[in-house]
Amino acid sequence: MKARIDVSPEMLAFTGDGPLPAGEWPADTVAFGYRFAPATFAFHPEPRTVELVPADLVFVVTAQACARIFGGAPDHASAWHLPSDLRAIALAIQQARLPGNAATTLRVAKCIELLCVTFERLGDATLIPADGAGALSAAEAQRIADARRLIDERWHEKLTLDSISRACGLNRAKLTRGFRSVFAMSVADAIADRRLGGARDLLLATDLPVSSIGYRCGYLNNASFTRAFSRRFGQAPTQFRSRQIAA
Structure with missing residues (x-):
C-alpha cells in the first residue's frame, strides 16, 4: 500500500507500491500519477474513477487549488513522457534520504515543487504525449523523448547528432525532423x-x-x-x- 503524505488541506501525495490507502480525500479533486519505468506521467480529472496503482507517485489536488494557483488544470485525461527535471524531483520525494521528521519536511517541500514544475511544463508546450506526437509513432516519440533526456542530463559532454542518433536508435533524418516537430527547435539549439x-x-x-x-x-x-x-x-x-x- 502506498504511503500517504499530507501536503496541505488541498493536496495529498501517495508514494510507493500498491493501491492508494483508503481514507478521506478532499472534495472535487484531480490527480497526477508519475511513473519511473516507463518514465511517464498522467493527468486524471476524476481520480476516484481510475486505476492509479501503476503510478509510483500520485498527487491528489483540489480543482479549486489548481484554478486559484495555476489558472486551471487540463480538461481531459492525458499522459506524457516524464522529462528529466520532473523525474529528478519525483525520485527525491520517493527516496527522501533524511531521518524522521526531516524526511517528511523534505517530501512536503518537494511535492509542492514538483506540482509547480509540472504546471510550468504543461504551460510551455514542450511535453511529448506518451501515445505519440503528431506524425511520429509511439516508439519514435519515445526515442525523441530519450534524445531530449540525454541532452538534459549529458549537456556538458561532447554531444553530436550522430552520437545522439546512435544512443536513441533513430537515424539522423528522423531525429532531426522529429525533434524539431516536437520542440520547435533543432537538436543543436x-x-x-x-x-x-x-x-x-x-x-x-x-x-x-x-x-x-x-x-x-x-x-x-x-x-x-x-x-x-x-x-x-x-x-x-x-x-x-x-x-x-x-x-
Whole structure:
C-alpha cells in the first residue's frame, strides 16, 4: 500500500507500491500519477474513477487549488513522457534520504515543487504525449523523448547528432525532423540552450573563472563561449556576472 503524505488541506501525495490507502480525500479533486519505468506521467480529472496503482507517485489536488494557483488544470485525461527535471524531483520525494521528521519536511517541500514544475511544463508546450506526437509513432516519440533526456542530463559532454542518433536508435533524418516537430527547435539549439543555461547558473552560483565555466559547459575555448553567451543573453559572461552580483 502506498504511503500517504499530507501536503496541505488541498493536496495529498501517495508514494510507493500498491493501491492508494483508503481514507478521506478532499472534495472535487484531480490527480497526477508519475511513473519511473516507463518514465511517464498522467493527468486524471476524476481520480476516484481510475486505476492509479501503476503510478509510483500520485498527487491528489483540489480543482479549486489548481484554478486559484495555476489558472486551471487540463480538461481531459492525458499522459506524457516524464522529462528529466520532473523525474529528478519525483525520485527525491520517493527516496527522501533524511531521518524522521526531516524526511517528511523534505517530501512536503518537494511535492509542492514538483506540482509547480509540472504546471510550468504543461504551460510551455514542450511535453511529448506518451501515445505519440503528431506524425511520429509511439516508439519514435519515445526515442525523441530519450534524445531530449540525454541532452538534459549529458549537456556538458561532447554531444553530436550522430552520437545522439546512435544512443536513441533513430537515424539522423528522423531525429532531426522529429525533434524539431516536437520542440520547435533543432537538436543543436537544444544543446546550446542547455549549455548556456548551465553556464549562467555557474556564473551566479560559483567563483569559477569564466574560461573554466565555458570549458565545463562544453565550449573548447573562451572566445566561442563568450560569443555564444553574448548572443543568448545580450552581454558577455563577465558583464553578466558583475551586473547580477551588483543588483
